[in-house]
Amino acid sequence: MIKPKGRLIIIGGCVDKGSFTSGPEENTPQNLKFFEKGILKRMITESLNGDHSKIEIITTASSIPKEVGEEYIDxxxxxxxxxxxxxxIRTREEANDPANIERLRKADIVMFTGGDQLRLTSIFGGTQFHHLLLERYENEHFVISGTSAGAAASSNNMIYQGSSxxxxLKGEVKITGGLGFINNVIIDTHFVRRGRIGRLMYACASNPINLGIGLGxxxxxxxxxGHSMEAIGSGLVILVDGTHMRHTNITDVQMGEPVSIExxxxxVLSFGDKFDLKTKTMNFHDIIKTAEAE
Structure with missing residues (x-):
């Protein structure tokens, strides 16, 4: 992919159901708490039109799109x-509908909500909607954001299943193609609370070109x-880098057997820290200088 002109904002989620659910989200009204308001604000400030931005909230991943959509609008x-x-959008036909394509064409920000990332890839992958998303992201000052499933589906490779x-254990983590807004990374969400470090380790061992990104x-x-990353929000971002991995037995063991990785x-990034995907270098946020500037 060429150097994109757009912004990509991926969020670890805050709804206590998150990705990889297969049924209705129980206790939805109680669980829909949008702690990431600081991140939502940053989304707006990164948009070309700021407070006057037109935002399309894509609830395709969710099994309760009406409730989730209303919460985000509020x-x-x-x-x-x-x-x-x-x-x-619930079908591939709708993802090719000219009316929906026109709405996307007029949007300043598109935000994918949480739910099941396979819904996103199976419904949008290869459609006119998907092609326009990629085109606008590459060529315009356009913001694409995703939380939970919406974040997991953002990369070219995507975890869609796997016990923490x-x-x-070989074969436990399932990986497929994502929507491809960013290459050479693989993203996991609700990362700290659900103890998903093993999933990223396995994903990086199976293909070390991918930087594992774990979002709390x-x-x-x-x-x-396409490569300059800044941590935003109140929690932690965990990066797993397999570039210098010396050995793994992943090809030698049988399915279901433990995997070794050397x-x-x-x-670990927290608010304001930066990481460059090209150079694999990290720059720490200077809290003292920031406080003095304020």
Whole structure:
């Protein structure tokens, strides 16, 4: 992919159901708490039109699109946004509908909500909607954001299934193609609370070209130019780098057997820290200088 002109914001989620659910989200009204308001605000400031941005909230991944969409509209209203709408596409036919394509063409920000990332890839992959998303992201000052499933589906490779406790058994973590807004990474969400470090270790061992990105709740990465990453939100971003991995037995063991991995590197980012995907270098946020500047 050429150096994109757009911004990509991926968020670890905050709804206590998250990705990889297969049934209705229980206790939805109680669980829909949008702790990432700081991240939503950053989304707006990164948009070319700021507070006057037109936002399309894509609830395709969710099994409760109406409830989720209304919560996000309310959250954006609290931040002064008056033009946020729900675009709930349920079929590939709808993803090719000229009316939906036109709405995408007029949007400043598109946000994919949580749910099941396979819904996103199976419904959008290869459609006119998907092609226009990629075209606008590459060529315009356009913001694409995703939380939970929406974040997991953002990369070219995507984890769609896998137990946290048994992740380092061969074959437990399932990977497929994502929507491809960013290459050479693989993203996992609700990362700290659900103990998903093993899933990223396995994913990176199976293909070390991919940088593993683990996003905690109310935590995200703002990605510019396709490689410049900045941690935003209140939690942690865990990066797993397999570039210098010396050995793994992943090809030698049988399905279901434990996997050994030697020399994976782990970096931890918090608010304001930056990481360059090209150079694999990290820059710490200077809290003292920031406080003095304020």
């Amino acid at each position: 959250a954006f209203k609290q931040l002064g946004i008056t033009d946020a709408q729900v675009l709930d 406790t048994e992740a380092l 709740e109310d935590t995200g990465l703002l990605i510019k130019d 020399n994976l590197a782990v970096n």
